[in-house]
Amino acid sequence: MALAFELNHIHKYFPNVKANDDITLAVEKGEIHAIVGENGAGKTTLMNILYGLYQPDSGEIKINGEKKVFHSPLDAIKNGLGMVHQNFMLFSKLSVWENIVYGAEPMKLGFLDKNTARNTVIALSKQYNLEIDPDAKVGDLPVGVRQRVEILKALYRKAEILIFDEPTAVLTPQEQTVFFEVLRNLASNGKTIIFITHKLNEVMAISDRITVLRSGKVTAQLKTAETSIHEISRHMVGHDLTFNIIKDECSIGDVILSVKNLNVFDKENFHVLKNISFDVHEGEIVGIAGVAGNGQDELIRVITGLSSVNYIFGNILLNAADITFLSNHFRRETGLSYIPEDRTEVGSALKASVAENILIGYLNNSQIVHNGIISETQLTIFCQKLVTKYQVKTSDIHEAAANLSGGNLQKLIISREMNHSSKLLIAEQPTRGVDIGGIEFIHKNILEQRSQRNGVLLVSTELSEILALSDRIIVFYEGKIIGEVNGDQADENMIGMMMAGVIPQNS
Amino acid sequence: MENLSFLTDPIFLNSIFRFVAPILFAALGGMLCTHVGITNIALEGFIVMGCFGAVLGSYFLKSAFLGVITGVLFSVLVSLLYAFLKVSFGADEVVVGLALNLFCSSMTVFLLRSIFKVTGSFTSPDLKGLGIINIPFIRSIPIVGPLFSGHTALIYISWLFVFLTYILLYRTAFGLRMRGVGEHSEASSTLGVNVHKTKYIAILLSGVLCGLAGAQLSLGNVTMFVEDMSSGRGWIAIVANLLGQSLPLGVFLSSLLFGFVTSLSFRFQGLGWASELTEMLPYIITIISLVLVYIFSDKKMKRPSKEILAYKNEQMNHRTDG
């Protein structure tokens, strides 16, 4: 079989890290090839080099046997490459056909040829069995359909090699199945598929061959039919990728958080939360599972008092106080701490110092702030202690938080919030972008809150994290609670089905 | 009763589009910038450069037409500076806009004194203004006639530009690319569109439009240059763009509104109102319309849908049943 492309001895440096270290990879035409690795392993960097977004510091790219140099994605596109990014590069305000032909528009007498454009799009969608409405506004489309627009964009530009970066991250299991069919269809049409993922069961389901990256190096190149999830994960992390978490026996106590019949309508008057009721007790970790975008965000915002929605019906009780319409300030005073999903835009002020980032949570600490005046010395002592206890790597707490790495910034935020030891801790994606060691540390601290008889509400898209930590798991689907399972009775299959909208039979 | 009769007075009617045109030109320029994701607050400065350049050109080159060209040239040069700072250097939008307004205001006065050796204002019998063009059949129709006929070429051209900008934005490939750049510049660049170049062109086009606005002010509305001649029209144009939702027709209508109010205020002055109060009028109207737009969109956001009302009622019923 002919080689669709080759990457030979690719090296790529960034200021603090060697993202790609002597990577060699060859993929055949019509092959579905998976690139796996943890966060930061260098997968996206490598594909960005192939797509011309970055230039390698050394090494070569060969397309169909010919050596090529890509100065920009345009060069790559001219050579038959197409990429579907993790964050879709679409224009929500423009229509499907406008998105697809953007940058390569058919023209008639100097004007945009709308008819030709639409017809081409319709023809393409028929050819590859990718149903879409050319005139729909992309912003109105569901995620699965938007992905189809992205694929058509690449096919419109005559892509022969299609790169997908974490394609199933935002799809429901149903949409994923459809997506796999699309991939098989494209491959049988002679297209070469590469997809980056960290989901090993998908890799096993759809790929022909696998390349495993770890810390910028290739650690294995495997034939899917001849390997297993365990083998792959061992190459990915050097040991089995399962969370070894041992939870103490812990009896649950009183109710800390009680959500009763919560119904919420957002700015577009959309019914985003439907009849949500659940409790969190002392000594309990409640995990909220679900594909992103099924109401979890809104739930957390409403509970923390940081939402700007229009209509809230129902009650939220924290430590028996009705906080449904009270300020975030009051909720924190009553006993709430919150680790937000967005650490740079919400959880921190990057231009402020590390110490100032901690101070926001301790303005009512009378030792640090007395009569409205801040004591620098007390603040420094306090922050130093906190930073040491939570292993936040920082050279100087008076330097800007922007100098911290992503993982350390996360640890900083966690230190600030967990130090309160509030009755209720809300943690959203607490270990995103953190290295293995950091993840273990954070999990340990979450369990510590549980041991201290506090309650934890955990929201995570990492199912393995939810399964490992939660005493009880609540699954969200389309704004409803579709199922509730005890932690020790749950497995990935069961939760996955609920996440896809399959209502469980009474177990 | 007597006070309202001026509404049919041909002089009043004719003045309306004279006041609309500069705002319209500038607002269309602002609209193009908005579509590439830039809030151009240097419109005020561009306009006054256009005013000065037009007078300069007309005086030394002895032709109104060449004056207009010079005015446009001056405005475009400044817009190039703005683009350089904003796009190539990534300067903060508000600061760079303020800096440029300050630059244009002081520069025009500086040049006024250096070149023409006068202060306050400059005029001369040798200054060639824009002539009035009458449309043969239309001019005789009552009300419509004085409203639409008897204007300088630039005023007619301002109407043309409403169509031209519409065609640019929605019927050309470049317009599509502009709109993409404004919404999601990263996506645009990965698809091969030169984001910087697109923004530059939009800004330069706004320079052209503001140059025309300025030329209309200093060679059309009057035939002179006065210090700080733009007198806030650039800011009103920004609001006109906001109100018009950055759509050509919307911008035209809101410019029409503000121009109408301006001509009203002049009329009231003629009727004996205090000049300070009449001069306040356009700004008050601008502020009120700004507030109304935001109130309206806010209320639209907050209006409960049928579903919500039904839900509310259901809750009530449950309670009474309960």
Place this chain on the structure above:
Amino acid sequence: MDSRILNFWKAIKLPLLAVSGGFLLGALLMILVGYDPITGYAALLDGAFGGKRSANLVGTLVRAAPIIGLALGAGLAFTGGFFNIGGEGQMVLGAISSTLVGIYSPFPARITFILSLFTAILVSGTYAWICARMDVRFKIPVFISSLLLNYPANYFATYLVNHHFRDRASGVVQTQKIPTSLQIPKIIPNSQFHAGIIIIPVLVVLLTWLLKKTEIGYKIRMSGFNRKFLAYGGVDTAKLETGLMFASGAIMGLIGFLEVFGTRYRYIPGMLTTPLYAWTAITTAILADNNPLGILIAGFLMSAIQNGGYGMERMSEVPREISRVIQSIIIMIICAVSGLKGSLLRSDKKDS
């Protein structure tokens, strides 16, 4: 000790570059139009600092006071992330309202003085507060509402003087003089240097302390860095915004009050707007990166440039507008370099 010098140098690098650049390009402009920059700048220096018995220096200091004061007010709002560019309108309303109170108040001098001061602060603070309310309630950006409100404020004040409170006897459009008992005494005879100017350095110290050491100062600074962060931390950002804008406007009003009660003792339309104090103040705040101490220095510098400009026009032929052109160039250089630094910061912060 070393790091303090380093920090000082870091802070001063950009303004220094910008000012030098401004003067350089200004010289270029002068040459282009046919003036001699050397004579021009010599005249500027003399106009700023020289004169008989340093009269010009005194004049520079007098002009610096409102510039610095207004810049402190603007800088305070800017620090919180709110672009209050309505300082001119706020100051004018503060000035006219306090003048009228001073003239027509039936109370004894001491009480009237306090009353006038409070009127100025209250009126202009409220005027700025309105912009904050419109932002909180309707999301109308502060910079556009404050900017637009400048015009009506100005026109209204002129209207009041022209049509209702004119000093008929003088024959000029101005109010009467405020009673002698209310006039702030001059410290330097035969000049406009009055006792109220002392407030300015006091204000600098006060604001420096406020921003660095207090809880409210911390909240203001964080608001400028990341308002979402502040709300997330449980701070009432709406209250902060309205309170901050009120304070900013109040300072503008205070300056308006000082100008009337300290220099001219009456309100004359244009006395506060023609010298373009408010716009120079905004330039000053940007040049000093909103740092109160930096504003003190930058304001003095800007006043020197402006006052020098008047002298330059008197003594050489160079129009005084060159000083404003130079100011604008200084700001352009600053925002260009900051913009460059900002985009470097953004491209670095890429999460894996």
